Amino acid sequence: MLKCENLFLKQGDFTLQADLNFPKGAVTALMGPSGAGKSTLLAALAGFLQPVSGRILYDSADLTHIPPGDRPISILFQDNNLFPHLTIAQNAGLGVRPVLRLKSDELARVAEVLEQVGLAGFDARLPGDLSGGQQSRAALARVLLAERPVVLLDEPFAALGPGLKHEMLDLVKRTLLTPDRTIVMVTHDPDDAKRAAQHVVLVAEHTANKPEPTSSIFASPPAVLARYLGTGMD
Numbered sequence: 001m002l003k004c005e006n007l008f009l010k011q012g013d014f015t016l017q018a019d020l021n022f023p024k025g026a027v028t029a030l031m032g033p034s035g036a037g038k039s040t041l042l043a044a045l046a047g048f049l050q051p052v053s054g055r056i057l058y059d060s061a062d063l064t065h066i067p068p069g070d071r072p073i074s075i076l077f078q079d080n081n082l083f084p085h086l087t088i089a090q091n092a093g094l095g096v097r098p099v100l101r102l103k104s105d106e107l108a109r110v111a112e113v114l115e116q117v118g119l120a121g122f123d124a125r126l127p128g129d130l131s132g133g134q135q136s137r138a139a140l141a142r143v144l145l146a147e148r149p150v151v152l153l154d155e156p157f158a159a160l161g162p163g164l165k166h167e168m169l170d171l172v173k174r175t176l177l178t179p180d181r182t183i184v185m186v187t188h189d190p191d192d193a194k195r196a197a198q199h200v201v202l203v204a205e206h207t208a209n210k211p212e213p214t215s216s217i218f219a220s221p222p223a224v225l226a227r228y229l230g231t232g233m234d
């Protein structure tokens, strides 16, 4: 279980508190107004922002002072973070180990995962020769190959059109979502949350609230969420 225990975060004058657990085997959407602190919370989970106080735990391990690369966490960013001069197989293979020469069994695993995300035959291409949707698939392949138990998705498919975005969200559910994995996804789009997330964490008014089931939070949104969604329920 990924846990924020009495976490207090500060960026400049901005503060955010978080005391919650992220459910395992589920996608949890972080939603809330612009500037409310979604990226701040993600940065703390990833280890890029050191909390003022409180702890970040994964199962029995205290991650609070562990450097980003040593946390059991992968991140998928909107810009995909693909290296332009490396092939798709090499980019994806970096998820296995940060080297360019993988062993034959590792290469076979890369090919298998590229096929799983719909990129069979794209191994030798460069990212620049792929469409935006295909680049997202390659970035997802790298995250799958890293096999980390926690995955943070920072609006990863926001640049794609609605059809492609739905395809990618469904692919995430099909491939990345396993009973042992915890997925946290920042999104501005309620449809993304409804499509892919079982829980929503509302980030607003300097607080990351406890997760609520997606269906119930949208059926009866708190005033701040209703305002953000533009449903004018308050």
Ligand SMILES: Nc1ncnc2c1ncn2[C@@H]1O[C@H](COP(=O)(O)OP(=O)(O)OP(=O)(O)O)[C@@H](O)[C@H]1O
Residues within 6 Å of the ligand: 011, 012, 013, 014, 032, 033, 034, 035, 036, 037, 038, 039, 040, 041
């Ligand atoms: N490096 C920084 N130094 C000072 N203040 C910062 C820094 N980074 C972010 N902030 C402030 O922290 C607050 C929260 O920002 P954050 O990016 O976490 O919000 P967000 O909910 O992700 O917003 P958005 O939905 O617009 O991406 C904002 O007021 C922002 O101006």
